[in-house]
Amino acid sequence: MRKIFPIEFVYQVFSLLIAFIIVHAIYVAVVRPNADAFITAENARMQIEPDTERQRSYYVVVRDYEQETCFVLMFWALAILGFKGTMTYRQQSQLEDDFIGLPDGTLISPQETGDIIRRLQQLPEKRGSCLLPRVLLAALERFSVTQNVQDASTVVHNHCESESDRLESELSIIRYIAWAIPSVGFIGTVRGIGDALAQAHRAVEGDISGVTQSLGVAFNSTFIALVISIVLMFFIHQIQLMQERLVLDTERYCDNWLIRRLKN
Helix, strand or coil: CCCHHHHHHHHHHHHHHHHHHHHHHHHHHHHHHHHHHHHHHHHHHHHHCCCCCCCCCHHHHCCCHHHHHHHHHHHHHHHHHHHHHHHHHHHHHHHHCCCCCCCCCCCECHHHHHHHHHHHHCCCHHHHCCHHHHHHHHHHHHHHHHCCHHHHHHHHHHHHHHHHHHHHHHCHHHHHHHHHHHHHHHHHHHHHHHHHHHCHHHHHCCCCHHHHHHHHHHHHHHHHHHHHHHHHHHHHHHHHHHHHHHHHHHHHHHHHHCHHHECC
C-alpha cells in the first residue's frame, strides 16, 4: 500500500488545479459577463419602471467569488470521491475471485498453507496490495506458525478493523472540504453585510440599490454553499457505505472460504 499514498496525493493536487481552471474559466467566460449584463439591463428597466418587481437570474446568484470557491471545492471533493469509489469497487470485485484455489470442502492443514501463501505472494502488486489478499495472507501466515484456527480468525478480524479505521481516516480531507464549503458561504455573508452597512448612508438618502446588491451577495453565497454541502454529504455517505460493505464482505469471505476450512 505504500505506493498508493503518493499517487493519491498527486491526484488530489492535480484534481484541485483542474477544478480551479475549469470553474474559473466558466466564470470568466460565461457567468460574470452574463451576470453583469443582466444587472445592467435590470437597473435600466427599474429606472423606467420603478414600481415593477426586480427579476432574478441564476448568473447573479452564483457570480461572486465565494460561490466560485464553493464550486471549485465541490468538484475537487467529487474527484477525490471518484478516486476512492473506483479503488473500493476494484477491491469489491475481488470478492468474486477464488484466492484459495482448492476444491470445495477441502480442509487446509498448517503444512498445506505453503502453496497458498506463495501463490498470494506472487500476485501482481496491484492485486496483492488490496484488502482481501492481504488479509488472507496474514491469516495463513499466522495459522502456519501457531497452528491455531482461533489465531487466524483473530488476525482476520483485527486486519479488517484496522482497514476500517484507515479508510475512515482517509475520508478526513473530504469531511474538511464539506466543512469548508459552508464556511466560505458564511464569509460571503459577512462580506455582503459589511458592504451593505458601508452603504447605509446612501440608503438614508433614498438610494438602496447598493444595499440590496450587497445583501444579495450575503444571502446568495450562503444559499449556494448550503445546497452544495447537502449534495456533497450525500456522496460522502455513499462512499462510506461502500467502504464499510467492503470490509464486512471481506471478513465474511475469509470466514466462509478460509477459516471454516482450516484444521489443526
